[in-house]
Amino acid sequence: MTDPRAEIISAYAATAAMPDDTGHFPTDDALFGGRFMPEALMAVLKELTEAYEVSKTDPAFHQEFADLLLHYANRPSLLTEARNLSARAGARILLKREDLNHTGSHKINNVLGQALLAKRMGKTRVIAETGAGQHGVATATAAALLGLDCVVYMGAEDTRRQALNVARMRMLGAEVVPVAIGSQTLKDAINEALRDWVASADTTYYALGTAAGPHPFPAMVRDFARIIGVEARRQCLEATGALPDAVCACVGGGSNAIGVFHAFVPDESVRLYGFEAGGSGVATGLHAASITGGSVGVLHGTRTYLLQDQYGQTQESHSISAGLDYPAVGPEHAYLHATGRGIYEPVDDAEAMAAFRTLCETEGIIPAIESAHALAGALRIAPQLAAELGREPVIVVNLSGRGDKDMHTAAGYFGFEGGEQ
Amino acid sequence: MNRLQDVLKAARAENRAVLIGYLPAGFPSVDGSIDAMRAMVEGGCDVIEVGLPYSDPAMDGPVIQAAADQALARGVSTPEVIRAAGAVADTGAASLIMSYWNPIEHYGVDRFASDLAAVGGSGVITPDLIPEEAGPWIEASDKHDIGRVFLVAPSSTPERIALTAAACTGFVYAGAVMGVTGARDQVGHAARSLVERTRAATDQPVCVGLGVSTGDQAAEIAAYADGVIVGSAFVRRLLDNRDPRKGVDAVRELAAELAEGVRRGSGQR
Ligand SMILES: Cc1ncc(COP(=O)(O)O)c(C=O)c1O
Numbered sequence: 001m002t003d004p005r006a007e008i009i010s011a012y013a014a015t016a017a018m019p020d021d022t023g024h025f026p027t028d029d030a031l032f033g034g035r036f037m038p039e040a041l042m043a044v045l046k047e048l049t050e051a052y053e054v055s056k057t058d059p060a061f062h063q064e065f066a067d068l069l070l071h072y073a074n075r076p077s078l079l080t081e082a083r084n085l086s087a088r089a090g091a092r093i094l095l096k097r098e099d100l101n102h103t104g105s106h107k108i109n110n111v112l113g114q115a116l117l118a119k120r121m122g123k124t125r126v127i128a129e130t131g132a133g134q135h136g137v138a139t140a141t142a143a144a145l146l147g148l149d150c151v152v153y154m155g156a157e158d159t160r161r162q163a164l165n166v167a168r169m170r171m172l173g174a175e176v177v178p179v180a181i182g183s184q185t186l187k188d189a190i191n192e193a194l195r196d197w198v199a200s201a202d203t204t205y206y207a208l209g210t211a212a213g214p215h216p217f218p219a220m221v222r223d224f225a226r227i228i229g230v231e232a233r234r235q236c237l238e239a240t241g242a243l244p245d246a247v248c249a250c251v252g253g254g255s256n257a258i259g260v261f262h263a264f265v266p267d268e269s270v271r272l273y274g275f276e277a278g279g280s281g282v283a284t285g286l287h288a289a290s291i292t293g294g295s296v297g298v299l300h301g302t303r304t305y306l307l308q309d310q311y312g313q314t315q316e317s318h319s320i321s322a323g324l325d326y327p328a329v330g331p332e333h334a335y336l337h338a339t340g341r342g343i344y345e346p347v348d349d350a351e352a353m354a355a356f357r358t359l360c361e362t363e364g365i366i367p368a369i370e371s372a373h374a375l376a377g378a379l380r381i382a383p384q385l386a387a388e389l390g391r392e393p394v395i396v397v398n399l400s401g402r403g404d405k406d407m408h409t410a411a412g413y414f415g416f417e418g419g420e421q
Numbered sequence: 422m423n424r425l426q427d428v429l430k431a432a433r434a435e436n437r438a439v440l441i442g443y444l445p446a447g448f449p450s451v452d453g454s455i456d457a458m459r460a461m462v463e464g465g466c467d468v469i470e471v472g473l474p475y476s477d478p479a480m481d482g483p484v485i486q487a488a489a490d491q492a493l494a495r496g497v498s499t500p501e502v503i504r505a506a507g508a509v510a511d512t513g514a515a516s517l518i519m520s521y522w523n524p525i526e527h528y529g530v531d532r533f534a535s536d537l538a539a540v541g542g543s544g545v546i547t548p549d550l551i552p553e554e555a556g557p558w559i560e561a562s563d564k565h566d567i568g569r570v571f572l573v574a575p576s577s578t579p580e581r582i583a584l585t586a587a588a589c590t591g592f593v594y595a596g597a598v599m600g601v602t603g604a605r606d607q608v609g610h611a612a613r614s615l616v617e618r619t620r621a622a623t624d625q626p627v628c629v630g631l632g633v634s635t636g637d638q639a640a641e642i643a644a645y646a647d648g649v650i651v652g653s654a655f656v657r658r659l660l661d662n663r664d665p666r667k668g669v670d671a672v673r674e675l676a677a678e679l680a681e682g683v684r685r686g687s688g689q690r
Pocket residue numbers: 105106131132133134135209210211250251252253254255256257322323324368370371400401402
């Protein structure tokens with residue numbers, strides 16, 4: 001029997017070859033990652049890097065983090081065999097149930113880790129950006145638990161489509177600040193959080209919600225989320241006697257995807273599929289598929305793929321899913337793409353919503369619309385893999401969150417009463 | 422030696438600080454911004470920072486954000502920003518571009534330095550680029566004789582100040598406060614001690630910006646720094662005056678007030 005506590009600790013404490021000492025992910029195409037941030041933030045980024053590095057080997061930190069994940073966040077999360085869906089898909093589909101975590105998504109893993117670091121660094125206030133509101137809710141939750149003041153920046157457009165999560169954050173005692181500039185979505189919320197941080201870094205911890213941003217965030221957020229893949233790998237071996245043929249995740253900034261992928265990276269037989277938000281279709285220009293439809297550049301402190309015009313101005317992203325509506329992606333996904341280890345494909349709004357409904361009706365599980373992108377991708381690749389392998393493939397899908405927050409959008413999309421028109 | 426270095430050296434010989442004014446190109450229009458920047462030179466600015474409007478100005482406060490947004494909405498492009506920098510250089514003032522990193526990287530680092538040099542520009546300020554990430558920029562700016570300006574901050578350690586100053590070839594930009602751009606009532610003690618700490622590490626000129634908006638503040642800083650940098654206060658004048666001619670006049674008046682302050686403060690050294 002695996003000891004879940006030991007599993008959490010070893011998942012976090014594991015060392016990785018990437019990024020290198022300077023926070024970069026070097027490839028032949030580009031030097032991804034890095035720290036493209038004002039000098040004013042270098043001191044706090046250094047302070048954070050040191051706290052993170054110490055925490056990786058500190059037994060006291062390990063115990064605290066494991067306690068929270070085990071007894072507060074509800075880890076380990078299940079790996080559910082989706083029998084009805086599998087029969088339809090022609091593949092054996094195993095769902096990694098991050099939707100069952102406290103607060104309803106994978107975001108809680110990262111946030112609990114970062115909130116513990118904030119306490120260790122002596123910070124009294126935590127700020128965050130949020131798109132779908134799941135990271136904001138998780139941050140507000142951790143702040144309530146650990147006695148930190150909390151301010152969450154959220155695009156004004158997103159406060160509307162994720163109104164339930166705004167109410168949750170406020171219930172939890174956080175201040176929610178709608179950001180009404182630029183595209184009024186996640187990227188603008190990050191800009192506003194950075195503006196706050198540069199003036200408040202003495203007392204304030206910035207809990208970035210995804211595996212993007214300047215070093216050390218991509219590595220640190222990955223490490224806090226790494227338990228997802230470590231558990232899924234063991235659970236798949238237990239359930240099927242073998243590793244999966246593919247692991248699927250949706251990719252916004254990339255935290256749930258890198259969290260579930262990372263433990264599988266050395267397993268060469270396991271295909272890693274990241275599904276980006278295709279919005280109305282990549283060809284229409286209205287999408288959030290940074291890898292498939294973007295190019296190399298620098299945004300929010302890191303070199304990666306992003307949506308930009310011919311002069312390097314960021315282009316607005318579009319997706320039915322607020323959590324994927326971000327015009328860039330974490331640098332480790334850029335690295336996995338450029339090195340060929342990861343496969344990234346777009347899933348458009350319509351495909352995602354069809355998969356959303358299918359999961360509800362076949363398995364009695366309402367997924368987050370973000371996670372529905374991963375499901376739709378799995379349904380797409382299942383017949384391809386079956387043909388290639390000559391047998392029924394085994395696919396792990398990271399169900400990164402639950403869909404309660406999306407009921408308004410889904411009801412509107414499917415034309416139910418009470419939905420958004 | 423390029424124009425920026427000449428201007429700084431001449432001011433040092435006169436034992437006075439320089440006045441550096443910022444405006445985003447393309448606000449309210451490309452030609453309108455050129456008129457306003459010419460007025461800044463007429464009012465007494467020695468150096469002009471031509472801002473390259475960017476979609477994600479995470480280090481700017483609401484005033485510069487608003488101007489950049491309007492400039493982008495009208496479709497200002499990198500070549501037009503370089504054209505504006507050329508028009509400023511034609512006045513005889515030192516003409517710099519201030520830009521977040523991605524537009525420069527995307528334009529092509531060498532091409533950017535080369536095109537700017539071709540129109541007479543003499544420096545670039547890169548607020549979100551640290552020397553450790555600047556390898557290709559250092560090479561290109563050296564090749565085309567474009568002055569490099571990196572920033573130091575009140576939070577910078579002595580090691581980082583030394584490293585940053587060593588990478589500058591124009592001046593060192595000392596951010597007076599921890600925070601984004603925008604006028605502030607007081608510039609405060611942090612600026613003075615940062616200048617002292619920077620001087621301990623370098624002979625390069627050290628100029629102070631962030632929050633400066635009045636002649637008195639300029640005087641206070643000119644007493645100890647090599648330059649006074651003013652941005653949001655100029656933008657504010659243009660935002661507040663819908664009539665472009667009045668806006669340009671207001672900008673000229675502010676430049677004159679600041680230039681007087683700089684001379685007054687320099688006299689108290
Ligand atoms: C349920 C869920 N999945 C996925 C995401 C996308 O983020 P990431 O790509 O960092 O996992 C979000 C973001 O809000 C989310 O709420």
